[in-house]
Amino acid sequence: MTVAAPSSAPSRHRLWWEIAIVLALGLGQSAVYAIVQLAYRLTDETPLADQTATLNPSRSDREVFDLVYQVLSIGFSLVPVLLVCFLLWQRSRPHLGRLGLDGERAWADAGRGALLVIAIGVPGLGLYLAGRALGWFVAVNPAGIDAHWWTVPVLLLAAARASLQEEFVVLGYLFARLRDLGWRPWAIILATSVLRASYHLYQGPGAFVGNLAMGLLFGWLFHRSGRLLPFLVAHFLIDATVFVGYPWAAATWPDLFGLPG
Numbered sequence: 357m358t359v360a361a362p363s364s365a366p367s368r369h370r371l372w373w374e375i376a377i378v379l380a381l382g383l384g385q386s387a388v389y390a391i392v393q394l395a396y397r398l399t400d401e402t403p404l405a406d407q408t409a410t411l412n413p414s415r416s417d418r419e420v421f422d423l424v425y426q427v428l429s430i431g432f433s434l435v436p437v438l439l440v441c442f443l444l445w446q447r448s449r450p451h452l453g454r455l456g457l458d459g460e461r462a463w464a465d466a467g468r469g470a471l472l473v474i475a476i477g478v479p480g481l482g483l484y485l486a487g488r489a490l491g492w493f494v495a496v497n498p499a500g501i502d503a504h505w506w507t508v509p510v511l512l513l514a515a516a517r518a519s520l521q522e523e524f525v526v527l528g529y530l531f532a533r534l535r536d537l538g539w540r541p542w543a544i545i546l547a548t549s550v551l552r553a554s555y556h557l558y559q560g561p562g563a564f565v566g567n568l569a570m571g572l573l574f575g576w577l578f579h580r581s582g583r584l585l586p587f588l589v590a591h592f593l594i595d596a597t598v599f600v601g602y603p604w605a606a607a608t609w610p611d612l613f614g615l616p617g
Contacts, residue, residue: 368537374443375533379551382436383525386555393558397494405491409559410500412514412599419504426501426510430517437520440529455528456584469589472577476570477594487562494560498595498602508600515595523587526552526571527578545575 366374379385397407415425445451450458487493501507526548534544549571556563574587 365536371533371537375530378436378439378443378525378529381439382433382521383551383555387551387557390555390557394560397558397560403491404494404560405488407494408497409494410497412498412511413500414502419502422502423504423506423510427513430510430513433517433521437524440524444529444532452528454532455524456531456578456582457528458583461583462585465583465585466589469586470593472586472590473593473597476573476590477597480566480570480594483562483566487560487566490562492560492562492565494558496559498599511599512596515592515599518595519588519591522552523574523584523591527574527587528584531575531578541579545572545579548575 376384379387397404400407414422415429416422441452441455444454446453450460452458484493484496488495499507499511501510530548530551531544534547539547549568552571552574553564553566553568556567578584578587
């Protein structure tokens with residue numbers, strides 16, 4: 357009896373279930389919570405502009421357990437990244453080519469990522485400050501962790517976590533899988549940009565607009581280049597600058613950031 361070889365290409369039905377599971381484990385879950393949190397904020401008695409969102413809060417009043425919880429949280433939140441690498445791993449090199457990673461031209465890609473920081477970071481800060489004045493953003497505190505010897509390393513790990521989780525899933529994985537489903541490039545770019553904007557809604561409607569614009573730019577550039585590393589570098593540098601530089605900036609100009617000095 358001859359046994360038919362299994363098909364290497366998953367069915368459309370299986371692909372949709374796979375996408376749903378990957379998103380439910382991370383960014384899709386965050387998007388749902390962010391939408392609910394925005395509804396809570398908008399219906400609260402306190403005006404949106406007077407509310408605060410803390411991105412990296414302390415997790416315990418005991419220093420050693422705060423550190424342990426921080427590291428565990430960062431580690432477990434990277435499981436979706438490992439999952440998409442497993443799902444799209446190719447036997448032949450480059451193993452992660454479908455995720456836009458081939459190990460070539462790393463320095464050139466890193467340089468492009470640094471240039472993207474200017475294109476995204478400066479307008480993003482301007483949008484946040486303008487949005488704060490208009491009441492579109494809550495006051496965002498990116499570094500709520502108490503000051504310890506390990507605070508800066510943990511904040512840098514948090515920036516790396518955000519970069520890896522978002523860009524691996526939103527750009528690398530979803531672009532690959534939605535292409536498998538036959539989506540056109542601009543449909544993919546728009547859908548992934550809306551997802552990126554949605555899980556930032558807890559910061560206010562202005563965050564949706566800013567991250568939608570960032571997603572459209574990242575998506576268009578990734579579609580043209582097919583290389584993920586520049587976006588990993590840019591995202592990490594932006595978040596690292598914000599997470600680590602914020603305490604100094606907020607202490608220096610407290611009124612500008614809408615938080616007590």
